[in-house]
């Protein structure tokens with residue numbers, strides 16, 4: 001602010017000075033306020049920037065934490081599943097041992113009876129009626145012996161399984177065995193088996209027993225609903241990485257939701273007096289003995305599916 005006079009030295013008096021002083025005070029205050037305002041804005045901007053940076057960093061940490069929690073949950077799930085599988089295997093192993101010891105106990109008297117029967121047949125061979133009866137009894141005892149032997153074989157650890165097996169051949173042979181049974185029950189069997197599947201290591205007899213049990217179960221499930229006319233069982237095989245995967249599906253009534261976790265348990269059956277509940281526990285034990293896995297699921301529309309995975313035979317190991 002300027003005021004000037006080049007001619008009159010007394011041109012200004014105290015009032016002018018007061019006016020100047022008061023105006024310049026106000027201007028100074030305005031300038032000062034503006035300066036503070038600008039500093040405040042700078043401080044505010046800087047603060048906002050820091051908050052934004054921190055928030056970004058926090059969000060990153062959050063995302064990492066979330067992904068770690070997810071990973072941990074997955075690991076926990078896998079652990080829980082293997083634990084359940086372990087409990088099931090232990091339970092099955094215990095039942096297997098029990099069956100083996102019972103079979104063993106039955107075996108000794110059986111052998112005694114069989115040799116006695118031989119003696120009796122020699123002794124009374126001339127009496128036709130008696131000889132015929134003795135032969136019937138011997139036939140029955142042979143059948144019991146076979147069952148007992150199978151039971152013992154099934155539970156013998158380290159039993160010979162070491163031969164390359166083409167699973168598609170086992171399935172076709174089993175299908176031929178059950179052809180009449182399927183026809184009687186009006187069930188169509190569809191096979192989708194690639195000719196060039198890699199071999200697995202195993203016992204064809206045992207694996208055939210697995211498919212026999214699965215097919216029987218499927219037929220029984222189809223028979224639970226006689227009103228449904230699309231009666232089908234499908235068996236498909238394929239290579240899945242280092243494994244051969246076989247899926248047995250049916251159009252039956254499916255597995256009860258509350259039963260799905262128990263179907264492989266020994267003596268679990270939903271068939272009341274019709275079933276013993278041993279078929280699937282035997283399947284489970286056989287597949288485990290082949291270092292494979294078997295699982296049960298319901299299909300989304302109708303019926304059940306059993307998936308078996310067996311390791312491909314690697315000749316280099």
Ligand SMILES: Nc1ncnc2c1ncn2[C@@H]1O[C@H](COP(=O)(O)OP(=O)(O)OP(=O)(O)O)[C@@H](O)[C@H]1O
Nearest residue numbers: 217221254255263269270275276277278279280304
């Ligand atoms: N294909 C299937 N569809 C629906 N439920 C099934 C099927 N297969 C098995 N299940 C269920 O699993 C249970 C156990 O099967 P598992 O073969 O072990 O015994 P089971 O058939 O009842 O008796 P067993 O085989 O000793 O004659 C069955 O009772 C049934 O509830």
Ligand SMILES: [Mg+2]
Nearest residue numbers: 216217279280
């Ligand atoms: Mg069964």
